[in-house]
Amino acid sequence: MVIETDTILYFSGTGNSLQVAKDISSNLDNVWIYGLASLIDAKEIEVKSKILGIVFPVYYARLPLIVEKLVRKLKINKDTYVFAVVTYGGAPAEVLIKLRNLLHNGGRTLNSGFLLRMPANHIFAYNPSSTKKHNMVFEREKTKIKEISAVINERKDYSCERSKLLLDTIIDRVFIKTTNKIMANFHVRDEKFWVNDKCNSCRLCEKICPVNNIEFNLNNPIWKHNCEQCTACIQYCPKEAIQWGNKTKKRRRYRNPNVNIIELLRIL
Structure with missing residues (x-):
């Protein structure tokens, strides 16, 4: 190219x-x-x-x-x-x-x-x-x-x-081995994602993932362990049905108010 x-x-x-x-x-x-x-x-x-x-x-x-x-x-x-x-x-x-x-x-x-x-x-x-x-x-x-x-x-x-x-x-240099380990397992950290019963199978998470890491099986999203941890799926889920472990159940979502979802869905 x-x-x-x-x-x-x-x-x-x-x-x-x-x-x-x-x-x-x-x-x-x-x-x-x-x-x-x-x-x-x-x-x-x-x-x-x-x-x-x-x-x-x-x-x-x-x-x-x-x-x-x-x-x-x-x-x-x-x-x-x-x-x-x-x-x-x-x-x-x-x-x-x-x-x-x-x-x-x-x-x-x-x-x-x-x-x-x-x-x-x-x-x-x-x-x-x-x-x-x-x-x-x-x-x-x-x-x-x-x-x-x-x-x-x-x-x-x-x-x-x-x-x-x-x-x-200083912190970055001291904990370099720890962050190396985190980054080495980055792709598979999506194993902590799950959906609750609010999921309506709209498939927006599948469409918004920039690396095509999500696909649906029996109306449920499956993460394929190629995750970049960008959080687009969990932040933009319209029902807030996607969770990451037990940490996100009560946390507010963030979506940049100056960017619309159509722009994020575009390839170009």
Whole structure:
């Protein structure tokens, strides 16, 4: 596959990273946004465009597995300006340094890297914040998007941002073996998903999963152990019938209010 048009590749479960990709593209000229999950089966992706962006959420101070897999497939023209934006709600640590090193190992360069706080929504661990707090985050996002877009438009080199809290980085380094183990079992952690009797077999979870990890059997969803833990299925279930172990029964769902479900269902 060949990418010749200026493009932003994004990975998004709740819509946060998709919103960021949309907002950046609206400040640039003739830039497409494209769900990277739809490219994952390509053996190699040759990038000939002038600009390539990669937008994704941070998981355990790491790249999502699917993003790492796709980045390894990129063959990027030396004249292409490459930028990345990582959305986070907790501790991003040095995730952009990890991406920069991954690109560098493949003979590619990350020209600029940005961290962008968005509403935290790790439903496996906690409830989302209030709508009021979310709106404050969205207002700050607008300001930073303008700053990011200005750097991209001028194709400036910009050092990869790191967490402002040194403790984030220290924790990441100290617990690296633990997070390595978590990431190694990421795909099969979907074994904790189940549905209660509210499920009406609407199959939205099957349609919204970006990696086609869900299929229905006798009107019940089955997770196929290729999960990216993006939480799209549990967050967008209209009946809130999907649960993860016993932790999510009383937790509120989060859906980015600036992205509609049709956009998330699109491949492009």
